Amino acid sequence: MLVLGRREVETLLDMDALIDALGPAMVDLSEGRASVPDRVAAMVPGQDGFLAAMPGYVPSAGVLMTKLVSLFPHNAGTPLPTHQAVIAVFDPGTGAPRALLDGTAITAARTAAASALSARLLARDDATVLALLGTGVQARTHAHALCRVRPVRHIRVAGRDPVRAAVLADELGAVLKVEVVAVPTYAEALDGAHLVAAATHSVDPVVRRRWLAPGAHITSVGFNRGGREVDDATIADALVCVESRRAALAPFPAGSNDLLFPIRDGVITADHVHAELGELLNGSRPGRRSPEQLTLYKSVGVAVQDAVAAGLVIAAARAQGLGDEIHMFD
Numbered sequence: 001m002l003v004l005g006r007r008e009v010e011t012l013l014d015m016d017a018l019i020d021a022l023g024p025a026m027v028d029l030s031e032g033r034a035s036v037p038d039r040v041a042a043m044v045p046g047q048d049g050f051l052a053a054m055p056g057y058v059p060s061a062g063v064l065m066t067k068l069v070s071l072f073p074h075n076a077g078t079p080l081p082t083h084q085a086v087i088a089v090f091d092p093g094t095g096a097p098r099a100l101l102d103g104t105a106i107t108a109a110r111t112a113a114a115s116a117l118s119a120r121l122l123a124r125d126d127a128t129v130l131a132l133l134g135t136g137v138q139a140r141t142h143a144h145a146l147c148r149v150r151p152v153r154h155i156r157v158a159g160r161d162p163v164r165a166a167v168l169a170d171e172l173g174a175v176l177k178v179e180v181v182a183v184p185t186y187a188e189a190l191d192g193a194h195l196v197a198a199a200t201h202s203v204d205p206v207v208r209r210r211w212l213a214p215g216a217h218i219t220s221v222g223f224n225r226g227g228r229e230v231d232d233a234t235i236a237d238a239l240v241c242v243e244s245r246r247a248a249l250a251p252f253p254a255g256s257n258d259l260l261f262p263i264r265d266g267v268i269t270a271d272h273v274h275a276e277l278g279e280l281l282n283g284s285r286p287g288r289r290s291p292e293q294l295t296l297y298k299s300v301g302v303a304v305q306d307a308v309a310a311g312l313v314i315a316a317a318r319a320q321g322l323g324d325e326i327h328m329f330d
Contacts, residue, residue: 002314004323006102012316013105015145018113018309019120023281024060025304026117029244030278034058036244036303041253048073048225052253056303057092063307064092067103073201073224077161081137082201083107087310097328099314103306106313110305112141114277115219118241118297119195120149121280122288123217127194128153133186133206133229135159135168138199138221143172143180146195146219155180158189159200187211195219203227209234214292220258221299228257230296232267235259238296239288241275247300248273256300 004012028034034057041052049072057064069085076082085103090096119127127150132139135157143155155178159165165182173180183189190196190211196218198207207218207230218238222229235258242248248256249263249270262268275285277297288295317323 001097001326001328002099002317002323003326004099004101004313004317006105008317008322009102009105009313012313012320012322013109013309014312014316015109015113016148017312018109019116019145019148021061021308021312022110022113022117022305025058025308026243026276026278027282028058028060028278029302029304030276030282034304036247038247038250039254050253054301054303054306056307058304058307061308061311062092063089063311065089065303065307065310067107067303067306069103069107071223076136076201077164083137087306089310089314099310101310101313106306106309107301108137108141110309111138111221111299111301112145113309114243114299114305115142115197115221115297116145116149118219118277119146119217121277122239122241122295122297123150123195124215124288124291125150127151127217129193130155130195130197131189131193132157132197133159133189134199134222135161135164136199139197140168140172142197142199142219142221143176146197147176147178150195152195153178156189156193157182158184158186198222198229200229202229205229205231207231207234209237212294214294216294218294218296219299220296221301224257225252228261230258230298232262232265234294234296235262235272236267238294239274240272241277241280241295241297242273243277243299243302243305245270245273245276247302248298254300256298258298
């Protein structure tokens with residue numbers, strides 16, 4: 001069995017290849033070929049954390065796997081990431097275990113890659129200004145991914161901690177070679193932005209309709225069991241897309257409060273969810289209808305994304321001779 005640590009996974013996983021490879025997998029999911037049971041979780045009382053299991057099989061990628069991922073929001077601001085994971089990959093023909101991978105880097109990359117895919121499908125072609133809400137791992141990977149699919153020239157970073165926002169702005173500016181500034185408030189970051197990447201653990205919405213420019217495309221990946229990132233007015237006005245209706249509208253720990261709360265309160269119905277990414281890709285649902293239309297991709301994360309990323313990493317590791325081989329049953 002191949003074993004790959006975090007540094008190896010980060011080295012081997014190519015973001016451009018991942019964005020492209022997610023397309024067929026999302027079509028598999030929407031057309032019913034992928035097998036992705038609902039996420040289940042064990043709670044840790046007093047920590048506001050949980051450990052979730054996410055199995056999946058993706059025919060287009062030929063990958064059978066499961067991810068075990070922990071989410072501990074109180075890790076924010078510490079050396080530990082809020083999301084930590086391992087991925088076990090099995091032979092889809094025999095069920096034999098084939099690889100064990102660090103899943104923390106994969107979770108960050110595949111989440112950002114799916115957001116970038118949504119931007120490729122829904123954002124305006126002339127989107128040059130990105131509002132980055134959050135200062136953690138997901139904010140960083142989203143900046144890198146979104147700059148690959150739209151001609152971003154200016155990034156505004158906002159978060160709860162102005163020092164962390166400034167540090168991230170300096171880092172991204174040096175690496176991405178675009179203008180990146182830290183701003184004091186979420187409203188200032190959103191003012192005039194064409195692209196919005198919300199990656200927070202906020203209880204109260206950091207994306208509010210009155211702060212948004214016409215035609216903005218919003219990606220929202222944040223999670224808080226007691227709150228949400230996006231306000232009712234934005235959800236009501238936007239063309240809303242998801243990875244999977246079943247996942248996004250499921251109860252905790254799978255679903256999204258950003259959708260479940262306004263459904264509960266009668267602001268929208270479940271039918272307000274316009275499309276899955278796979279439906280946009282196979283043409284069964286239309287995308288953006290006008291330059292001024294507000295579009296929103298709400299992500300809850302689905303196992304097909306992890307499967308695709310794991311498959312790419314394993315193939316690259318085999319090609320480059322990286323990783324350790326262990327014999328489990330000798």
